[in-house]
Each structure stands twice: as structure tokens, then as C-alpha cells.
Amino acid sequence: MAFYLKSNPDDEENFFNYVYDIVTNRIKHFKRLDPFSEKYASGLVYIPKLETFVAFLKTIDQWHKTQAIESVISDKNKLIDQLQKRIIELESQLKEATKYDTIEKIVIDKSGLPVFIHLLKQFQRLTLPNDNKLTRSQTQSPWYKMIAKYFQHGENNIPIGTAQNYFPSQKDTDFTKYLNIDEKDKLFEIVPIPKKK
Template sequence: MSVTYFKPRDRFDFSKDSLDIGNPLQWDRSHFLKHFFKRVFTIRDDRIDEFYQRHLAYYLSQHPDGKEQIFFKYFWSLIERQLKVLLGTNVYDEHHLRNEREIVRLQKFTSMLISLDRWNIHKSNDAVIAQQESEIFALKQEVTRLKADLKKATAFETEGYINIPEGYRNTVLHLHLQMQELKTPEGKELMFSQTQSVWMKMICKYFREGDKEINYETIRRYFPSDKREPGDKHADIPAKSKLFTINPAKKRS
């Protein structure tokens, strides 16, 4: 019975950070396991090892012939069994979020116990299966999160694109370069980006020339990272392609 392995809480012990099991007043010892896991799920992470050592010392004090291996095996079986129960719950369970928090806590306990396991008890078939189920659960949670992130990222994706007539790609590039120079009446940049790659990626992703993809490296020379010192590889838009000029609208009275 659990009460012979784990130290019960003393009566009238109202300390908030107690590691002992149970209530400070009268409580039913037949519900020991419920109180045990209530304590497991509430103690701080940095006291997990202390929790183990405290109850091990209690067990050995109550059983002169007892061995740590026996205590460890029983402790491990409790954590392993509850972890398997939680891993088997439906993700649509009304207590799903609480179950996830408790799974993470039990995984921290198993990590601590494995580090203390000199007897390789955790390598039993049931333990290995429980560990694998735990890892599978974590992977499923990660997949769910990644799918949600992907759904958000692709919410505005489209298979369509803006088509430029053959030979007029540079004309469109010139318009984009002009847009970078536009300013608001207050003198602020109308469209600001930290790097030129944003413009190039946007053009390559959403524009086509004669229904053909626009090569990133080909247009790169028109978008220097430093406009003050564009470098030898920079090229200006040819004059014949500068067909349009963007000018501020006249102020309306």
C-alpha cells in the first residue's frame, strides 16, 4: 500500500510547500494515491529530486530491511502507470489542457528517475512502451502545432500570379524601385523594408513574365543592399524600360 512507501502529512501541518502526502486534517488513507498525485502535480520542478529523496528516507526508516531498489520500482510503477493513462486520453477530452500539463510533469519525473536507475528498471518492456507512447504523444502535439502554424502561414497563398508581358519585366521593376522612394506628406517612407530581398522575393513569388517564373538572381542586380554604394554588380534599369513615372498627386483644396 502506498502509505507504507510515502510519508503521510502530519496532522495540523499547514505548510504550503510540504512534500508529504495528504491533508493537514482528517483524510481517508484509502485515497492515498489521489493525494500522492495531487502533490506530484503541484510541487516545483526544482524539488522533484528532493521529493524522491524525502520519501525514500521515510521508506527506509519504516523498513529496516528495505532496499532503495524496491522503493524505486514501486515509485516508478506509479508514475509509469499514470503516464500511460494520461497518454491514452482523447485529445478532445474536456480536461485536455490539464492532461497535457500533467503529462509534461510526469515526463520530468521519469527523467529524474531514469537518472537514478542503477537497476535498469526503466528498461522493462512496459517502461519502454510507456516511453515510446510518451514520445509519440509529444510528436503528435508537435504535428498539431505545426499544422496550425502552416494553416496560418498559407491562409493567403494563391496559385495565381500577376503576369507581365514579355519584355516588360524591367518596367515593373522600375515601378517597384520608384515606390521605395515615395514619402508621406510628413516626410516618412511610404513603404519601408529592412532589406531589398523582401521586394525581390515578392516579385518572384507573385509575378511572371510571359507566364514564366522570374529568376531571383537575374533581378538581384537592380536591387542593391546599399543604394549609396551599390557596388560593381549593380545595374540601373535601362532607359527604354522606364516607361512610367510615379509622381505625388496635386494637393486638393
């Protein structure tokens, strides 16, 4: 087959059909031999070998050459049923995944992205009176994905890579790859209200 495909690229199906026809025709030939002829006994030796090879060909038959048309139709119908069920599942998943999508995004002032991110970073550090974190996530991805999906910077969308640059994945990450927030952009400080006595 490799030799044939060098001269006839993308023609594997024709090669398969050619080989399959040769083998099945030889099986028919040996089975049609006169039982009383001298060649009959030697032909019986080849039939099991050829049938074994046909069984192998069936396992690599991508074109249904070795199947009866009824079997092919049955297989195709099963595949269609499976695909229709999968489409219903995927449509349901898509509907669930997009039900919180909005057409409009929240606009951050065109000079305010670092200011806004400084506030979000403060949210990550806030604790409640019971010492539990107000917000928590195992990774930083929900934060930067939320920014890219629901906010825009002035009139522009925020690329996910830009948002990600503000959120190192690990505390001990090399911060030279990430954007630092300048002191001039740290305009707000979230502080707890003192407890009333």
C-alpha cells in the same frame, strides 16, 4: 569500439550489446559468489566499478538495451504524444503561411520586368505629406520575394535570384553584381499630385 567498427562498420549496436552483456554477467557472477569463499571479498571490489560502468552505458544507450520494456514503451508513447502535438503546431503554421497563396500569378509583359521593377523602386522613395515613407522595410528581401512569389514574366516564373539581382541589400553595395535598369525601361515616373490651392 573504434577497432571493432573498422571491421564491422555500422554495427555499433551489436558492439554495445556485447559489452553490456559482459559487464552485467560479471556483476551477476560476483554477486553469486559464496560469501564464505576466498574470492568473495575480491569480487566485492569489482561490483561498484562495474555498476558505475553500467550507469555510463545507460547514458549512451540509443537502442534501449538497458531499459525495461515497460519503460521503453512509456518513453515511446511520450515521444508519440510530443510528435503529435508538434504535427498539429506545424499544420497550423503551414495553414497560416499558405492562406495568402494563389494558384494564379500576376503576369508582367515578357519585356516589362525592368519597367515594373523601376516602378517598385519608386515606391520605396515615395513620401506622404507628413514626410513618412509610403512603404518601408528593413531589408530588400520582401520586395524581391514578393516578385518571385506573386508575379511571372510572360509565361515564365521569375526565379528568386533574378528578382534579387535588382535589389542590392545595402546602399553602398558593389552595384556591378546587380542589374541596372536601362533608361529605355524607365517608362513611368510616379509623381505626387500638386496640392490644390
